Amino acid sequence: MGIFVDSIKKRFKKITSSIEIYFKKLLFPVYLVPLKLLTYPVYYLLKFAIRLLLAILGLIIDCVVYPFKSLKNFLKSLIIVIVSLYLVASLFVISDYLTKQYGWWGKFLCAIGTKGKLQNSVVRVVGGYSEGSGFFIDNNQILTNFHVIADEPSPKIILPDGKLLTPIKILGDNEADLAVLFVDSEYPNMVLPLPDKIGFYEEEPLVSVGYPLGTDLSGKATVMRGNFVDFRRPKTSPIGYIQTNISLVQGMSGGPIADQCGQVVGINTISLAGLSLFITGSDAKTLVPKMTDQEIKKIEVDPSLSPEEAVRAYYTYLKARRMKDGFDLLSQEYLQKTNFEEWTNRFRDILDVDVIKSERFENTTDTAFVKFSTKNWVDGEAELHYYEGTWKTVKEDGVYKMLRSKIKEVENPEWGWFYE
Numbered sequence: 001m002g003i004f005v006d007s008i009k010k011r012f013k014k015i016t017s018s019i020e021i022y023f024k025k026l027l028f029p030v031y032l033v034p035l036k037l038l039t040y041p042v043y044y045l046l047k048f049a050i051r052l053l054l055a056i057l058g059l060i061i062d063c064v065v066y067p068f069k070s071l072k073n074f075l076k077s078l079i080i081v082i083v084s085l086y087l088v089a090s091l092f093v094i095s096d097y098l099t100k101q102y103g104w105w106g107k108f109l110c111a112i113g114t115k116g117k118l119q120n121s122v123v124r125v126v127g128g129y130s131e132g133s134g135f136f137i138d139n140n141q142i143l144t145n146f147h148v149i150a151d152e153p154s155p156k157i158i159l160p161d162g163k164l165l166t167p168i169k170i171l172g173d174n175e176a177d178l179a180v181l182f183v184d185s186e187y188p189n190m191v192l193p194l195p196d197k198i199g200f201y202e203e204e205p206l207v208s209v210g211y212p213l214g215t216d217l218s219g220k221a222t223v224m225r226g227n228f229v230d231f232r233r234p235k236t237s238p239i240g241y242i243q244t245n246i247s248l249v250q251g252m253s254g255g256p257i258a259d260q261c262g263q264v265v266g267i268n269t270i271s272l273a274g275l276s277l278f279i280t281g282s283d284a285k286t287l288v289p290k291m292t293d294q295e296i297k298k299i300e301v302d303p304s305l306s307p308e309e310a311v312r313a314y315y316t317y318l319k320a321r322r323m324k325d326g327f328d329l330l331s332q333e334y335l336q337k338t339n340f341e342e343w344t345n346r347f348r349d350i351l352d353v354d355v356i357k358s359e360r361f362e363n364t365t366d367t368a369f370v371k372f373s374t375k376n377w378v379d380g381e382a383e384l385h386y387y388e389g390t391w392k393t394v395k396e397d398g399v400y401k402m403l404r405s406k407i408k409e410v411e412n413p414e415w416g417w418f419y420e
Helices: 002-027 030-068 071-102 114-119 281-290 307-319 323-327 340-345
Strands: 122-126 131-138 141-144 156-158 169-173 178-182 205-210 222-232 241-244 256-258 264-272 275-280 350-360 367-378 381-396 399-409
Touching: 030 071, 114 205, 114 222, 114 256, 122 141, 131 205, 141 281, 156 350, 178 281, 205 241, 205 264, 222 275, 241 264, 264 281, 275 281, 307 323, 307 350, 307 367, 307 381, 307 399, 323 340
Parallel strands: none
Antiparallel strands: 122 131, 122 156, 131 141, 141 178, 169 178, 205 222, 205 256, 222 241, 241 275, 256 264, 264 275, 350 367, 367 381, 381 399
């Protein structure tokens, strides 16, 4: 044990002595210190580089000579070369796969969970004449295509969990085919922000998300994959487009197209024979603050004109889910058997109401005959119902109000029912 301790002491003394000698040489004479500080690093760096170079050359010589020392060494070297070439080729294959599947290797890790995130963020947008998709670009703002809500003053929004929303405000730009729907609740966890700028690698993979065939096809949003082809910008258009080889289906309009990391790069818009165009997300972000409600269809009804116009107004308010306005068209007598909560619960699943006919009933002055259809969202599927009958009204405060109804459901009406 003593010998071991003495050995350590001697080595430690030798090291400290070497350090002491080195610093004496470095610091004395003092006037040479600046020169030594400049030359010593260069000296030791050159010394290290020469030793490294000699070691590499020695290694190369050994590698060249090694296979020729014996047959056994030659076979070992051959196996090492084959394995090395295989590993290099594998790296090229993996790199090519990552490029084709994810755009580039850096997007490989962030692609995990992208599909679920997008499916849980895209909503259905149901208009009276068209259906499509949309997504939150802010806590209470949903972006979609203008043509999805064209001629529809009160489109409905269906969240992935089945909840129904009605916009409190709509802004749009028909020329750019974009619209923003404002809702009275906030959904920060569903926001998919628009990009300031976009760019792609050649044939970079992209994913488009939406609800093909609208409410005719139940279930989660569909995720379709494809590749970037090119950018297109018509001279007469205020927006540019992303061209891909994705085949969009009716109902996916207004949904997002994103990269493998889930970053939105555009908006689903046009598809024809496997060629699809998407409004660039950067152009959309520029246009959103400039949108107005000038091109948005407004609800125009006047329940003071006649019983038939009052009935039309009543169902129009139900269509728009303006429940307070609809409730205000109930007469005092009708209100004796209901209240606002009970009455609104009757219509909680309504997506749309289409008044096919509302006219004066025979020779009466207070009754209207009405035909209408409703689209209801029940258990994740749309149901159509058809009704006809009469509403007797009473004039109160200068407005015709609903008094009593005789409405019956019509099962599977023939085409003539819609035109009689």
